[in-house]
Amino acid sequence: MSRDGWRKKASEDDGWGGRGGYMAAKISKLEEQFQKDAPREKQKDGTSSCIFSGVAIYVNGYTDPSADELRRLMMLHGGQFHLYYTRSKTTHIIATNLPNSKIQELKGEKVVRPEWITDSIKAGCQLSYVQYQLYAKQKSLNFTSICARGKQDLSSTNDPFKPNPSHPQSDSIKNGSCSIIEEDAERPRVNGIHDGDDDDACALLPRGSQDTSLTNGYVHPVNGALKPQDSFAEHSPHVVDIGSHQSHLPQTESRDREEPSCSSAGSKSNFHQRSLISTASPAKQPGLHSMQKDLHPKPTSNPGTSAAPQKGNLHDQTRVRLNGSYHMTPNSSNLADSSHQPGRSGKGAEAGVISEFFSHSRLHHISTWRNEFSEYVNALQSRRRAAGGAVFSGKEKLKKLKANCSSGILSLWFMFVRQSCILHVDMDCFFVSVGIRHRPDLIGKPVAVTSNRGPGRVAQRPGSNPQLEFQYYQRKQKQYRKVDLDLAALSMAEIASCSYEARQAGVRNGMFFGRAKQLCPDLQSVPYDFQAYKEVALSMYETLASYTHNIEALSCDEALVDATNLLVELGVTPDDLARAIREDIKEKTGCSASVGMGSNILLARMATRKAKPNGQYFLRSEEVDDFIRDQPVSSLPGVGRSMSSKLTSLRVSTCGDLQQLSISRLQREFGPRTGQMLFRFCRGLYDRPVRSEKERKSVSAEMNYNIRFTQVEEAETFLTNLSMEVQKRLEGAGLRGRRITLKVMVRKPGAPVEPAKYGGHGICDNFARSVSLAQPTDSGQLIAAEAIKLFHAMKLDVKDMRGVGLQVQQLEGSHADPSGQGPSRGRSIKDLLLAKQPAHSPKKDPLAPQGWSSVIRTGFFKSKNVQCPSSSSTDVPETLSKFNPRPVPTLAGAYEFSDIRTLLREWVTTISEPMEEDILQVVKFCTELVEDKDLEKLYLVIKYMKRLMQQSSESVWSMAFDFILDNVQVVVQQTYGSTLKIT
DNA sequence: ATCCTCCCCTAC
DNA sequence: TAAGGTAGGGGAGGAT
The missing domain is CATH 3.30.1490.100 (DNA polymerase, Y-family, little finger domain)
Incomplete structure (x- = not known):
């Protein structure tokens, strides 16, 4: 039996539902509380109804409206709100984001987006939940008009629950011979631009069968960069995009997202606590809320x-x-x-x-923020699915502005041809910009953000040998330059970000501050301000989100925007949009952003290089060949130091050089996937869609x-x-x-x-x-x-x-139990645990099931000749021997916490079902700790058991823990007048 | 072939 | 002083 929160609770015979256990008591208490609060809410609000009569929801994860708000809405409109999921009682699970593993499990359940509730209230009646189902949508994507080969491809690539990791383009199906299918209504229309890069599709067409097909988004008959024999049949003006990246259920969860951490009753304290925190939070916009909270x-x-x-x-x-x-x-x-x-x-x-x-650590922060902004964008995506949609203030503003001007040829082009357009928005030298926002005296000066506040010189520390190290690094980078002996006395604080003025003097990000100071004696150091970076970053994301929610977070200062639909809707050019976004960002953050635009992500990013600083550049498809030919290979994503030097050894320095190498040569040199990547990138080809949901x-x-x-x-x-x-x-x-x-x-x-x-x-x-x-x-x-x-x-x-x-x-x-099929358990332990009789003295197991091994039947702690693994375990701790005249409480001879821990771990991990005798031994041991007034150790032991037993796939272990805890609490209560608080 | 494991590389 | 993290992709090579 699975210990998973969903499935486990789903079964009524697990004993926790109706046997008067702790869990049941907790659930009924919460229900009582709900019933008590409901009239009060109704009184407060005024608008109430009974449209959710008979409906009992359980909210999984963060939602918008928040769980708290949904609870209130259920109160107002005659429904029930469950803090715990019970299959027999809960009628609907409300969620906007679910991990893939969870989706798989819940296939038979009514998992519904929160809009079902809000829309029903708006409509004044209970709407059918069907169209609000979270993952039924996945299945109902309209593939009917996909040609036979498309279907074939779908089988391998289209499972939205199971992205193929080795297949970056697996979430979009495109090929040269399919006709346009009806797209998901919520999908932006991406048309004819994302040239297919599907390996499977490629393999199905003979090489070079379509001479004109390999393009970078611009359909033209001759591509100088491409030899016909190298062609893949990958481009088509008719693109089949199933939009799975939109309808994917996001896997990443927000920090303040709440889910039952554990199914079993044993998890009660943890989950309960977290849930209460969750329902008390006023989250109105989940990702946003979490970001702001963190600020x-x-x-x-x-x-x-x-x-x-x-x-x-x-x-x-x-x-x-x-x-x-x-x-x-x-x-x-x-x-x-x-x-x-x-x-x-x-x-x-x-x-x-x-x-x-x-x-x-700046690197730690950068990594953390990347995750957090991805979650933020995830939350936007969830909101985007909401009926009615969000208000896009930035977009509306631009629309009004546009109404006053006549549309140019280019905007008409975008309206009718629907060329895909990606914006790459990148803040200019982010840390520096933020750092000098309120330092006008530093504007226009060479500035670097670094932890070093001094003059850039430091004393050499004894034992170090900087010369040797620098020689080593130089050799490694194949740069045989003379080592500067003076380097030893320079600060080695790294420059996280430097202004363009500093760059002009040769200063680079990542450079040591001392060295930078040598190159640029006027260089000013500005300290880190992580809080401010996050604030500005959030502001940037909010600005982008005021135009569209089709955003992909790349980092705290960098994002991709699929503007294709937006341009069509507004009838503006990419440059109009970029200008508006940049102005907005500048106004809201005081920092400048550059924007690169192109028909795919790769081109947009490359365009940004040209746009910087504080500029914008739209790389038109017809310019791509000329543009990319002169770009250094190192400007391609995925080409770093190592690959650059390998390419140099192949006499390749520009993308044009790289275009001369055949795909087979590249694959031979770099491996199949990397070879293909290089082959495509140097031609400006890249068809990964802008996506926000990553597993x-x-x-x-x-x-x-x-x-x-x-x-x-x-x-x-x-x-x-x-x-x-x-x-x-x-x-x-x-x-x-x-x-x-x-x-x-x-x-x-x-x-x-x-x-x-x-x-x-x-x-x-x-x-x-x-x-x-x-x-x-x-x-x-x-x-x-x-x-x-x-x-x-x-x-x-x-x-x-x-x-x-x-x-x-x-x-x-963390709530899914993958195994779901542990060894069978006997009943007696469950009965014992469910009986919950405080047991102070060990007694014989009355009902040992036949299936148990002799080792287990003899009892883990009694048969076990405990060898305390820690070397220190043989020494009696002085404090204990001094202050405790009576024998130290032991568990199977162990008294050091580390040994007890080992013992407990062995017990739980090696045995599928605990014996009553052993459980009682543990209770006895804990009881003795109470008597010994060693609450510290008791706490550690309980705490450790809680972790150990609750994470076991066998729910009986959770029950065992509850049993132990309940018994110990009785003793603690008797001894101290209150119970031990276990968090 | 396909998987797993141990790396290395890259990006921010 | 200084804060050299973190996640994903993928190649090499061995096991199956």
């Missing part, structure tokens, strides 16, 4: 980390300066860490070093700065803390992963022990190891345990470690 961060920047209370003992660390770097030592006070974050208690600072680093495939956290360990324990502590960070991110994304990868950077043999750059990793080798888990997890503890195992397997000298990263892959929604 005013709460003092506690660690909301999702339920492991927080473990801080202060388990993951204590302090920072010790050694060789100019921070060192982490376990088990010491970390009060110092909390000092820089007012309002944060000491226990919230366990990841002090890590979070401090991330808070200062996340990994979640990771790494730190390759200031990593200096002297002892193994430090590395282990760090891995644990990093795991907690990963847990936080997984929880934030509502994901769990099955595969864990540990990545380490290790000082290269012979490299200076102390790198030239302060805290830097220096010259390193990279190592990575991964492990697959039986079940997906988001547990930091579990990830830490695996990471530590991997770490030991690597047999590193910890002193040489310079970087550590943890990545989690093979993701799925």
